[in-house]
């Protein structure tokens with residue numbers, strides 16, 4: 001059982017159909033390239049939804065993981081372990097925050113942020129019991145738990161998973177006025193993505209982050225930036241909020257924090273916020289485990305050099321300049337920042353799925369979102385030559401549908 005057809009057949013019969021993968025079975029990967037079970041190579045332009053910012057098999061990260069595997073993999077948080085202090089201090093310094101609360105998946109970190117914001121609201125802000133509300137955005141994507149899908153505006157993510165968790169107010173993304181109108185005395189936080197990835201790499205208008213910061217400060221509510229996909233180098237800065245020099249009250253991090261090796265997520269905040277959590281009130285058996293922290297420490301070390309941020313900025317210029325040339329040639333619009341782009345293909349030409357399949361046939365792995373949008377987010381280690389080759393494949397693919 002090792003051919004593509006056999007492996008896909010069993011996978012489809014024996015797993016829930018909660019994904020609709022492209023028909024490729026990957027066997028190994030290095031840097032920006034993956035190889036399937038048939039030996040065919042593809043350029044990875046998805047990078048595990050930005051979990052692989054530092055490349056497949058990044059030597060520094062793999063070495064840290066291998067070293068840690070030999071020594072200690074799990075203690076639970078019932079005990080301290082020797083990777084934990086460096087992880088919390090290192091991530092705290094990277095974010096400029098006093099404290100870290102580590103978890104595993106992105107959705108868990110978002111849940112953590114919601115719990116902390118509510119508790120802060122009751123204990124610090126003085127909101128009446130059970131009355132806290134959190135303002136969230138239309139077309140958000142924060143994960144798949146029951147509370148998080150309760151405030152999704154995507155019917156596929158939400159429908160038939162009720163009853164839903166109350167306490168969220170959904171407003172238009174990119175409009176600070178919409179937030180202002182939704183705020184009341186019980187508002188404890190604004191939770192948002194500085195760039196909406198799943199929605200199609202939507203970049204808010206210039207000045208939006210600054211205005212949200214000012215509004216949150218003025219109203220005494222927490223600004224919570226979900227930087228799970230936008231953070232850790234992808235946009236050409238450590239955090240997407242850095243593009244406006246804005247510091248949220250809480251960062252929500254995941255994906256690339258695990259170096260493409262293990263799930264690692266965390267929230268970062270100052271003690272006046274994160275200090276509300278006491279023993280027994282939140283946690284996870286695996287959150288902050290030794291292997292996760294050792295990998296996270298390697299990731300933090302990589303980010304502290306600033307090399308990946310600069311590289312994403314430089315390659316991002318190249319990517320966006322080339323993509324802009326496709327506008328009017330089967331491409332309607334291009335958005336994004338750094339090494340991250342949402343490309344809207346003319347829907348009369350082809351669906352995003354059809355474009356992704358044709359790209360795959362040409363040796364490029366990318367994923368569609370929302371109809372005819374293609375997301376491009378290759379590992380930041382990609383060479384300029386490979387990046388331009390990938391865009392050429394996209395141009396040829398679109399031309400083949402015209």
Ligand SMILES: Cc1ncc(COP(=O)(O)O)c(C=O)c1O
Pocket residue numbers: 049105106107108110141142143144193197198226227228229230254255
């Ligand atoms: C902005 C954002 N938040 C949260 C999540 C959820 O992360 P996970 O899939 O690790 O639960 C994602 C995943 O795509 C994301 O893009």
